Amino acid sequence: MTSATVNDILSIFFALCGIFFMFVGAVGIVRFPDAYNRLHAASKCSTLGVMGLALAAIFHVGALAVTTKALMTILFALVAAPVGSHMLAKAAHLDGLKPWDRQLSDELTQDKERQAGKSSANAPRGMAAPSQPRPARRDPGSDPTARISAVV
Amino acid sequence: MMRPFLLNLLLTIVYVFLTADTSTPNVLMGFGIGFLxxxxxxxxxxxxxxxxxxxxxxxxxxxFVKILVQANLKIAWECITPGLSQTPRIIRHDVSDLTDGQLTVLANSITLTPGTLVVDVSDDHKWLYVHCMYAQERAAAVADLRALHERLRKEVFE
Amino acid sequence: MNLLGGMMMMLAEGAGAARAPQEFSPLRPLLFQILEFGAIMSILGMMLCLYRMVRGPHLADRVLSGDTISWQVVGLVILLTVRMESTIYLDAALVVAIIGFASTLAFAQYIGNPRRQANP
Structure with a gap:
């Protein structure tokens, strides 16, 4: 058994793993019930799929340029996929995504509501806020009416 | 942890430039000399x-690689079998003993472990909100998170 | 000066780096068939993601299916690298990965923007 055969066996194994997990991630995105569960499938499966394919490239080609770039791709996948899914989940929760019917509890919503209640109880001046038609903007500088009212 | 390792990589690069040979054994040799x-x-x-x-x-x-493969097999099993068996929950997890960089590493590894996904961090960086896929009992899910946290703190952060 | 000389030599070699032909292995045709199968499966996965992108009840569903499509494109380019045994295609894979990550972050910022919720 020559070294080329061993390399080919390894790269066949890793390529099959990568292809399988990539496809499973896509199926999970179609099948799972709500956006949080879909994010599970998206982040984990694409990371492991890209890892497997990059390892197949390393074992088949074997030049130092390919090895370095493939390792960089793996590192980037390990960092970028979880960060992207975290940002998406945070944004979806902020946007009020309706969770699945069978979700048992949501402590993030509880804590947000408790904090909102506490801040309005601590600061009674906040009672003026609901009378305004729109919630307060983050930076008054970009809103011309807010700047005028601040000046007046 | 990070600084000696970066120094090791720098020594490797210097060795490779000095010998002008980019074959894999030579790079490994440079890495070994830097390590020593x-x-x-x-x-x-x-x-x-x-x-x-x-x-x-x-x-x-x-x-980490073992639990990453486990997570993927779990998702594959969930996709192949008919019907949905998830019992999701969003639970909070105490991270007040970590710095910001350690919190990033912990959040990334929580997202890549089986059945957990970081949803949000509280504004004062004390609580992590984690979406668990299989959390019929809350205590078991919290214990899993705590075990990963302790392991990461002992083996990576010291 | 030896350090600089080594660096220059490596750069000169790297510019014209060509792949040396590998020795024969009986498994090579099987590997190439698996790569074609992988390309077909990757395209099927992209079609499934497109279905979710059209159907998705929430904006986050559409964005995450787009993110997954970008990772599938990265996988496809890496398959092309293995097939062509060339060193240059992996650059394209890295670029696609970075662009997909940046676009996901931009869309996440857009979804979570409080100004969008104030006047939809």
Missing amino acids: VISLAGLTTPGPSYPGKVWRLLRFGVY
């Missing part, structure tokens, strides 16, 4: 030694 130099230099300073740190990091890497 840093280990010997670390003998004079107190604190945990460099080879011990690298060994613990390697052990964590093997464990």
Whole structure:
């Protein structure tokens, strides 16, 4: 058994793993019930799929340029996929995504509501806020009416 | 942990440039020489030694790949079998003993472990909100998170 | 000066780096068939993601399916690298990965923007 055969066996194994997990991630995105569960499938499966394919490239080609770039791709996948899914989940929760019917509890919503209640109880001046038609903007500088009212 | 390792990589690059040979054995040779130099230099300073740190990091890497494969097999099993068996929950997890960089590492590894996904961090960086896929009992899910947290703190952060 | 000389030599070699032909292995045709199968499966996965992108009840569903499509494109380019045994295609894979990550972050910022919720 020559070294080329061993390399080919390894790269066949890793390529099959990568292809399988990539496809499973896509199926999970179609099948799972709500956006949080879909994010599970998206982040984990694409990371492991890209890892497997990059390892197949390393074992088949074997030049130092390919090895370095493939390792960089793996590192980037390990960092970028979880960060992207975290940002998406945070944004979806902020946007009020309706969770699945069978979700048992949501402590993030509880804590947000408790904090909102506490801040309005601590600061009674906040009672003026609901009378305004729109919630307060983050930076008054970009809103011309807010700047005028601040000046007046 | 990070600084001696970056120094090791720098020594490797210097060795490769000095010998002008980019074959894989030569790069590994440069890495080994840098490893030896840093280990010997670390003998004079107190604190945990460099080879011990690298060994613990390697052990964590093997464990991490194992749980990453486990997570993917779980999702594959959920996709193949008909019907949905998830019992999701969003639970909070106490991270007030970590710095911001350690919190990032912990959040990334929580997202890549089976059945958990980080949703949000509280504004004062004390609580992590984690979406668990299989959390019929809350206590079991919290214990899993706590075990990963302890393992990461012992083997990577010291 | 030896350091600089080594660096220059490596750069000169790297510019014209060509792949040396590998020795024969009986498994090579099987590997190439698996790569074609992988390309077909990757395209099927992209079609499934497109279905979710059209159907998705929430904006986050559409964005995450787009993210997954970008990772599938990265996988496809890596398959092309293995097939062509060339060193240059992996650059394209890295670029696609970075662009997909940046676009996901931009869309996440857009979804979570409080100004969008104030006047939809």
